[in-house]
Amino acid sequence: xxxxxxxxxxxxLAVGVGSAQESPYIVTYDHHLEEPGNLEIxxxxxxxxxxxxxxxxxxxxxxxxYGVTGRWTSEFYLEGQGTAGDSAVFxxxxxxxxxxxxxxxxxxxxxxxxxxxxxSEATRIQKEIVGGGADVExxxxxxxxxxxxxxxxxxxxxxxxHDWNLAGNFIAxxxxxxxxxxxxxxxxxxxxxxxxxxxxxxxxxxxxxFVAGVEFYGGLGSTQDGFRVGDTAHYVAPxxxxxxxxxxxxxxxxxxxxxxxxxxxxxxVGYSYEIRGFSTRLSQWLGGKH
Amino acid sequence: xxxxxxxxxLLALPGVLFGQxxxxxxxxxxxxxxxxxxxxxPLARRPETTAGGQKLFHRNCVECHGExxxxxxxxxxxxxxxxxxxxxxxxxxxxxxxxxxxxxGMPSFSNLPELQRWQLVLYLRSLKASGEPSSKQx
Numbered sequence: 333x334x335x336x337x338x339x340x341x342x343x344x345l346a347v348g349v350g351s352a353q354e355s356p357y358i359v360t361y362d363h364h365l366e367e368p369g370n371l372e373i374x375x376x377x378x379x380x381x382x383x384x385x386x387x388x389x390x391x392x393x394x395x396x397x398y399g400v401t402g403r404w405t406s407e408f409y410l411e412g413q414g415t416a417g418d419s420a421v422f423x424x425x426x427x428x429x430x431x432x433x434x435x436x437x438x439x440x441x442x443x444x445x446x447x448x449x450x451x452s453e454a455t456r457i458q459k460e461i462v463g464g465g466a467d468v469e470x471x472x473x474x475x476x477x478x479x480x481x482x483x484x485x486x487x488x489x490x491x492x493x494h495d496w497n498l499a500g501n502f503i504a505x506x507x508x509x510x511x512x513x514x515x516x517x518x519x520x521x522x523x524x525x526x527x528x529x530x531x532x533x534x535x536x537x538x539x540x541x542f543v544a545g546v547e548f549y550g551g552l553g554s555t556q557d558g559f560r561v562g563d564t565a566h567y568v569a570p571x572x573x574x575x576x577x578x579x580x581x582x583x584x585x586x587x588x589x590x591x592x593x594x595x596x597x598x599x600x601v602g603y604s605y606e607i608r609g610f611s612t613r614l615s616q617w618l619g620g621k622h
Numbered sequence: 623x624x625x626x627x628x629x630x631x632l633l634a635l636p637g638v639l640f641g642q643x644x645x646x647x648x649x650x651x652x653x654x655x656x657x658x659x660x661x662x663x664p665l666a667r668r669p670e671t672t673a674g675g676q677k678l679f680h681r682n683c684v685e686c687h688g689e690x691x692x693x694x695x696x697x698x699x700x701x702x703x704x705x706x707x708x709x710x711x712x713x714x715x716x717x718x719x720x721x722x723x724x725x726x727g728m729p730s731f732s733n734l735p736e737l738q739r740w741q742l743v744l745y746l747r748s749l750k751a752s753g754e755p756s757s758k759q760x
Contacts, residue, residue, distance in 0.1 A: 365729075368727055368729070401724070401725075402722065402725060402726075402728070402729060403725070435724060437721045494736055530738050531673075531674055532670075532674050532677060
């Protein structure tokens with residue numbers, strides 16, 4: 333086991349060459365998009381600590397993010413979940429797009445977010461929380477056959493205040509498969525790098541490689557249930573990201589429930605790896621002009 | 623006419639050979655406001671922070687601007703050694719790093735702390751001194 337762990341962390345630390353500082357947020361989006369032509373591959377998992385009537389679950393997902401242009405980032409997700417004493421299931425896919433309407437930096441920088449989700453009711457990644465939140469109690473054989481085609485929109489507002497980032501997302505989701513009305517949610521985040529100056533030395537553990545912050549997110553009910561905010565899941569989550577190499581970042585966030593809904597604690601971990609100049613390399617491989 | 627074409631060819635030759643973007647032209651619409659232009663680099667008297675700027679440059683800029691900042695033609699990136707870049711004030715360079723020019727491929731780096739962006743400006747100034755186009759740029 334020790335050898336396996338050593339190998340795992342060895343691979344993490346050995347991976348190659350760069351990227352601008354990664355946002356530490358796991359749920360909240362800020363206004364920084366993927367650089368054009370870059371491809372980022374991310375793997376995350378949400379571990380749900382159970383209440384007495386729930387089972388422990390882990391919901392992994394993979395994101396492939398591509399900077400289409402300087403103002404458009406597109407992302408494809410695959411997700412699943414496994415629940416202790418139950419089963420492991422593939423819960424579906426998502427395709428999201430983020431558009432930045434303004435060219436320059438302003439105090440508040442808006443980004444428009446549109447996503448199509450083709451997921452089952454068993455989804456537990458909780459990449460965002462809308463309505464009353466995910467069903468983390470019913471068994472998979474009950475939830476998995478229920479398929480949802482959903483459209484989700486977000487208004488992302490984000491500000492850079494000296495070294496701080498402040499971000500707020502307002503979320504609206506519509507299930508096209510059945511009449512659930514419109515469901516709403518929110519995410520708020522604040523973060524800051526641990527060091528303002530970069531040291532000249534190559535180092536993994538320098539403070540400049542860490543960004544820390546806190547997120548708040550939760551559901552705001554739906555048009556069908558009359559916006560009963562008290563009956564929905566809300567979380568507060570410290571977040572930290574560590575840039576372990578020029579293009580690899582580790583994310584960690586323990587989220588604590590502020591209400592009696594959903595899981596009492598979500599532990600989220602992630603690893604992202606950026607391939608710079610992916611489009612150029614791809615066209616080279618394909619024998620293009622670049 | 624032939625002399626003119628030959629002259630143009632000779633001018634472009636180093637760029638073709640070394641991938642250096644000597645023909646870089648600035649986007650006329652990418653103009654910093656006057657207030658940004660006047661800002662002074664708070665690290666101007668701390669040259670020891672240039673090394674950190676070099677590290678940031680390698681991490682964030684080399685992909686398009688090349689190891690020595692001469693700008694890769696295939697990326698349409700600015701040759702940062704050119705006088706049209708080096709003659710800009712520290713404040714303008716800081717503003718351009720912070721805002722980017724997303725429609726022309728230059729991302730915003732406002733996610734870097736302010737001082738790190740100033741470190742980048744400090745390092746960009748050292749590119750002027752390196753002078754000669756590097757043969758590393760292929």
